[in-house]
Amino acid sequence: MANLVEIRDLKVEATTDSGRRVEIIKGISLDIADGEIVALIGESGSGKTTIALTLMGYARPGCRVSGGSVSVAGKNMVRLSEKERARIRGTEVAYVPQSAAAAFNPAATIMDQVIEITRIHQLMSPDEARAKAVELFRALSLPEPETIGTRYPHQVSGGQLQRLSAAMALIGGPKLVIFDEPTTALDVTTQIEVLRAFKSVMKAGGIAGVYVSHDLAVVAQIADRIVVLKGGEMQETGTTQEILNNAKHPYTCELLDAFEPKPRGAAGPADPQPAPLLKINTLVAGYGPRQTDGLPLVRAVQHVSLEVEKGRNLGIIGESGCGKSTLARAIAGILPAVSGSIHFDGRELGRSARERSREQLREMQIVFQYADTALNPAKSVEDILDRPLAFYHSMRRSARSVRIDELLDMVRLPRNLRQRRPSELSGGQKQRVNFARALAAEPKLILCDEITSALDTVVAAAIIDLLKELQRELGLSYVFISHDLSTVQAICDEVVVMYAGEKVEQLAAAELASGAKHPYSKLLFASVPKLDTGWLDGLDQRPEMARAFSKAG
């Protein structure tokens, strides 16, 4: 047999709740040679994880392999009995999940869980297994490899846990490792270390891998070959270089385009304004009980000052936990600030939303990251958009109905969506409804809290384009919060970098990479993966520096 993995005309079908059968994988054929890393890339719902799971002979509940064959090291995983498959899982094929935090048992030590595979398959004695685990920890450049195994999962950081789950996968000496979006939930600065560790271990062991991801730039660093999927069909396949430089299929081009930030058409020099639209002065906000000094226990935002000019956009960027969302919540009055002032359109705003007038609330709207929890599942799109119109503008029923159509047009949603409920919309459509609801208030400023982070690359790019277009038409201003540098660059004029609750630096969007002076900003900007296969290897970044700025060490 020539190749380690040979997938031939694989078909997977799923049964919907109404009993209908839907083919979700429509005849995929794929080969993986020994030691080769193949990336499966595509948007959510494209079937990339489903394919990866069939390599272990597993189909998620409600799904079944309806045709074709999946042979791994000469064994057809589809035909094997469940018992035989269980014997192969962990020893020949191993799996690294997306969320390591959810995959570890919080009640057992890391070492016990890492060597569990050797115990189940009786591969070696516990002492040998422990020695091998420590070797793997060292190879994955984990800190304190000798003792990290005695800790519990909550005592290590997210990036470390992800590497530990790789150690768990590798301890059985598999020929093939499946990585299911292992770095998607990590910050860019952490992602680099994890990627680098994965790459060195895989290359050193000559292990073949399947890397499932939606991020082309990440995949470019680690994969030898890329398979682009959409709607359960293979769109394009080729070596990483070929795909990046010479993509043929329109969907691949779309993916590549979505990655390249189209810099925002220069809004021209800021017109001298009498007063900025939003002005925040030494704002402090946090959680927990008040301490004796009058400040909350956890101060998530510390003495942040910033200004937003009318018609211009401010980006706020930083890793998770840096206080950027708390800042947005404090500005919106959801979480009342402890000290500092917020001036909006020349007037001082109350710290809590309750102290603000209806007009002040109307002029500043907020759009949240998770589109589905921000829409009431029991209401139709029409009812959702209707309420702000009635509430703020006291419009009549017929006028409201006309306006709802206009709003749907504005956010490029078909009008026949009016009667649908949020659960019947896609992620991108939901986020558009959220946006339409904010627009219904006719605001001057919209706070966008990671609004594209939960969306696929192509969908997110379309939302960003929509935001820009609406800005041109309506003269809005945005405060755009994100952890994704390229999105922020695409829409903002000025960018504020936050770290550990403090504003580190403020830069013009055009000179982000060149103008950064603060070491954290430099690290952050250097950590954003580039569409270049040599980027990771060529990065001369000292791990100590990354560690100095990562909270858990």
Added chain:
Amino acid sequence: MTMSTSSTSTTSVHKYGSRFGYRFNLVGIIGLAVILSWALVAVFAPLIIPYPVGEIADLDYFGPMSQDFWLGSDYLGRDMLSRILMGARYTVGISLAAVTIACFSGVVLGMIAAVAGGWLDTVLSRFLDALNSIPSKLFGLVVVAAVGSSIPVLILTLSVIYIPGAYRFSRALAVNINAMDFITVARIRGESTLYLIRSEILPNILGPVLADLGIRFVFIVLLLSGLSFLGLGVQPPYADWGALVRENIGGLPFGAPAVMFPSLAIASLTISVNLLIDNLPQKIRDRA
């Protein structure tokens, strides 16, 4: 849930009751039918009873089922069928009134506590927890013994006993909904608490709350029957089903129908309520 709502609305007319846009299954239909027929009996009882409730019609006591007395006669020779049909008025009527009051106040208070939070939530929760800590039968006995038994007293006592449960249940559900972003959006739009609980929270907890209402109805029927069995419920010559069991308990050794049928009536009502709420249409159950 995401998938199911879209698919149920598009498919199939072959299931029962789909004409109303709701898909019932057969067991649910049977439960509903039994409940509705008892409700009709309660409303029209005076028109259909063959003998007046208090009249001693049979010469025998604990008479068997016969042409004249379909369900036999009781310990004084009164017609059992008439007494059960009239008893439905008390059992169904009192329980329905009590469960309505209990669930309405409990759910409203629960949602207010969840939305308002802070001291109001603490005070309400501790007060109702304290109320909950009193055993329900004991509470009923003490109240009825103290102020005497009348229908309004029974209704109020039963509803007070079951308010804390309804409150706890709806508060727990509402707290989850309250943490969602769409509530935050409504809050910073400047909406009032009334709007929040009526339009944003209630539609999302309606399914479980209805199911809870069914269970609570069953509990109230059983407690009312228990109180009546102890002689503290509806007073003679009228009797609800629990009182009928008690009156005729002496007939148990003879296997008299007078003691069987009121028990069967209680069982049929509580079981069919359970069947109904276990088989509520998917569309209602999905509302959470």
